Amino acid sequence: MIKAILIFNNHGKPRLSKFYEHYNEDIEQQIIRETFHLVSKRDENVCNFLEGGMLIGGSDYKLIYRHYATLYFVFCVDSSESELGILDLIQVFVETLDKCFENVCELDLIFHVDKVHNILAEMVMGGMVLETNMNEIITQVDAQNKMEKSEVRLTLPVHYFYLSVYQAGQVDTGRYCRSACSCRISCKEHEPPGNAQKHQHW
Amino acid sequence: MPAPIRLRELIRTIRTARTQAEEREMIQKECAAIRSSFREEDNTYRCRNVAKLLYMHMLGYPAHFGQLECLKLIASQKFTDKRIGYLGAMLLLDERQDVHLLMTNCIKNDLNHSTQYVQGLALCTLGCMGSSEMCRDLAGEVEKLLKTSNSYLRKKAALCAVHVIRKVPELMEMFLPATKNLLSEKNHGVLHTSVVLLTEMCERSPDMLAHFRKLVPQLVRILKNLIMSGYSPEHDVSGISDPFLQVRILRLLRILGKSDDDSSEAMNDILAQVATNTETSKNVGNAILYETVLTIMDIKSESGLRVLAINILGRFLLNNDKNIRYVALTSLLKTVQTDHNAVQRHRSTIVDCLKDLDVSIKRRAMELSFALVNGNNIRGMMKELLYFLDSCDPEFKADCASGVFLAAEKYAPSKRWHIDTIMRVLTTAGSYVRDDSVPNLIQLITNSVEMHAYTVQRLYKALLDDISQQPLVQVASWCIGEYGDLLVSGQCEEEEPIQVSEDEVLDVLEGLLVSNLSAPVTRGYSLTAIMKLSTRFSSVNRIKKVVSIYGSSIDVELQQRAVEYNALFKKYDHMRPALLERMPIMEKSASNGPTEIVQTNGETEPSVVEPKHLPPVTQPVNQANDLLDLLGGNDVVPVIQTTMPTKPASAGGELLDLLGDLSLSGGPAPASSVPTSQPSFLMDGLSSQPLFNDIAAAAIPPMTAYNKNGLKIDFTFERANPNPNIAVITIHASNSTEADMTDFVFQAAVPKTFQLQLLSPSSNVVPALNQGTVTQVIRVLNPQKQQLRMRIKLTYTLKGSPVQDLAEVNNFPPQSWQ
Secondary structure, three states: OEEEEEEEEOOOOEEEEEEOOOOOHHHHHHHHHHHHHHHHOOOOOOOOEEEOOOOOOHHHOEEEEEEEOOEEEEEEEOOOOOHHHHHHHHHHHHHHHHHHHOOOOHHHHHHOHHHHHHHHHHHEEOOEEOOOOHHHHHHHHHHHHHHHHHHHHHHOOOHHHHHHHHHOOOOOOOOOOOOOOOOOOOHHHHOOHHHOOOOOOO | OOOOOOHHHHHHHHHHOOOHHHHHHHHHHHHHHHHHHHHOOOHHHHHHHHHHHHHHHHHOOOOHHHHHHHHHHHHOOOHHHHHHHHHHHHHHOOOOOHHHHHHHHHHHHHHOOOOHHHHHHHHHHHHHHOOHHHHHHHHHHHHHHHOOOOHHHHHHHHHHHHHHHHHOHHHHHHHOHHHOOHHHOOOHHHHHHHHHHHHHHHHHOHHHHHHHHHHHHHHHHHHHHHHHOOOOHHHEEOOEEOHHHHHHHHHHHHHHHOOOHHHHHHHHHHHHHHHHHOOOOOHHHHHHHHHHHHHHHHOOOOHHHHHHHHHHHHHHHOOOOHHHHHHHHHHHHHHOOOOHHHHHOOHHHHHHHOOOOOHHHHHHHHHHHHHHOOOOOHHHHHHHHHHHHHHOOHHHHHHHHHHHHHHHHHHOOOHHHHHHHHHHHHHHHHHHOOOOHHHHHHHHHHHOHHHHHHHHHHHHHHHHHOOOOHHHHHHHHHHHHHHHHHHHHOOOOOOOOOOOOHHHHHHHHHHHHHOOOOOHHHHHHHHHHHHHHHHHOOOHHHHHHHHHHHHHOOOHHHHHHHHHHHHHHHOOOOOHHHHOOOOOOOOOOOOOOOOOOOOOOOOOOOOOOOHHHOOOOHHHHHHHHHHHHHOOOOOOOOOOOOOOOOOOOOHHHHHHHHHHHOOOOOOOOOOOOOOOOOHHHHHHHOOOOOOOOOOOOOOOOOEEEEEEOOEEEEEEEEEOOOOOOEEEEEEEEEEOOOOOEEEEEEEEEOOOOOEEEEOOOOOOOEOOOOOOEEEEEEEEEOOOOOOOOEEEEEEEEEOOEEEEEEEEEOOOOHHHHO
């Protein structure tokens, strides 16, 4: 069983924290800090498995982590999970994120925490692995996002429709605009309709 | 009230904060805004607010005021709201809050919703944080969903069922009918979660386990399809078809096949196939192989398969990837108990892993190395382990030191090696050894009687180098106290003896007393050691001075000891030698040496002296009595009848001194001592050590053991070289009568503490008129160096009539049993 999934950056700031067993809020923060300390001390060429820290259950639990650029993906598991299998799972998770966000970077995770949670919910449920097929996961997530968007279109005023028509030529999947800006946010939502001639990013 | 800001606005704002205080301020402001927005009961923006709240919760700020809002969102009709609401429920709520029960009805409705995604959300939330009450209420719904044909829902329902079973184990039977055709699904997601469900049920209940054993053929078939199917793009991960499912199935097979022959047999083929066909170039292949190996080791597989498994693990050990090596070491640790020999083959690789840079690998390699130590490889392994001890991190040192002690105790090839090893550990990792190692070591040292001089010399040298490691210092001061005379007299067979004067020794011990590095316990040890030396050294005045100084020490323990030792000098001076004698060999099982105390002088000990310093008068006496009883309760008269050829003139005095000293370990007796009250008993008990050290191990004079009725039996002695405790006696039987003695049988009996081995005689006819002799070799093992006594029985036929005779042989020369 997976006890917790944590994503934090090289300085220890949490980017995603999902616990499958309940802890108090302050204990959760302490766990994140402790895990960061344990994992950041590791060299680049050592193995990816660690004994869990004291707060998260000590030597009964293992921390399986992978370091991608500026982010650490840490899964805290007990002995019923295969260590090498979890390593592969982390890889599949990151690849899925990559497909969903197109060249995912840390900023994507910062600004779209809820979407990351949704993707994760399709992969791991209740501490157990639900689905490992990347395409399947992406299909489900897309379908749910579409449902959300259809609701948004129904409730929000017409000028958004105007905006989306304007954008039609430029946006390929209808989700994200291909500007050179690094914040990569959806252009549908950040600009009041008055400036529909050009969309600005900041 | 203006529209609440969006989530990403908030995130952006927070990111601009430069200090923690600024961030806190921003968040507090936003929390206030959210709270007022919640109060207004605004439906449109609730979702946004809760999203922001969840973000702040992730950063570590309190967010419980949003719990009820999550519930409201769940109850809403919009999918967006529900999504955030359920996410919030999973992050903020748990069974400890009463609020969560309010969700039950919502979830129930959503489980029956028309949209599958809503149903999925409900299942997900229930599966993550459902309490036992919720699970009980909703188990029926979950079970219904387990039977639908919608694979998206089915897989979620399966995992939700696992959670329900974990929370409420009694409901397991409810899900049994639904599991019937779970495995016939084509969808891999459903297959995967079904296998998880089956695994959970099998682990929880042995009945279920028995019930599901019949699924083994089906599982084997699925696995086979996965391996043989070739490339299928949707399930492919780095060239292998759905490795996650393969690993899960292997795990379930492991549980089903454990201790069941039929299932294990059904699995053998497929396991062999997986083990040989899987590609090992990528991590996925190794993951599957690893799982296969674990399964093979757990079920009742045939031996060929087990050897294959261990070889795979051996290959893993040589892999460059650290993860693989770690995993291999972990599984070898599990299998070393059962397949010890197979793992031994990889010993050298494992020992190499000790030098790895990775901490996790080093730890595993260390544990495995200790498990692999046995009598054959002890020397080589110990060298490696000691080298490891020198260079490893402090967190390992304690475990490594205790492991080394255990291994050395079990498999030490010689006493000297044992002592050397322990000294090495003490000098390198002295401060990390456990507390009980000090008494264990002391006990070991007293047991290895012949090594005393060597030991004390080495310990003294170590003390000169470094007095910071307390266990080492404690053992060293104890030894110097006991065997200081050996140290000063400079006799050491094993090593080059060093020249140490009494004053130097006392300097060192006094240095320990005053040093800042010494712990109070260590000071106690050194004070007692100094006191003991008062009977072994000649510079008693200096010792008296030291002891009287400490009579006013601040440390209560030291003060008490010093005062009582002072009393020993003044009022009880006649008792001092008896009190401060050598310690006997301590029994391992007994608490601290002999428990009975014979009152040598009718007076009791000062109470502060530690129990192990009590005089060991009794043990040899009791043993002597036992000896006499065993041999049929003969005489109590002193047994030593041989002459002592090179006894110096003051023989009488010295003998009595020795009796007073009762030294079981060698050394000339100290100058001043008082004869004790029962010389004859003590003489009986006098055992072991040579009375005269100057007698070299020269030829032992032969003796006549029996001479009666024309039959004369002579004993000649040799010492068996590899083991000085064994005396080899050759008997020569000669016959001075006129007729031959036929059917000559020689039998011998020795007391309990000895062991006797009688080899076959040269013949059983003793020719007449001393024309020839019959020889027979007797080997006597005398580990405790007790005085040798023997009872012999002779039977022979002389001139047709059988003759039988019993005799006692007591006149063994002392060198034969020393």
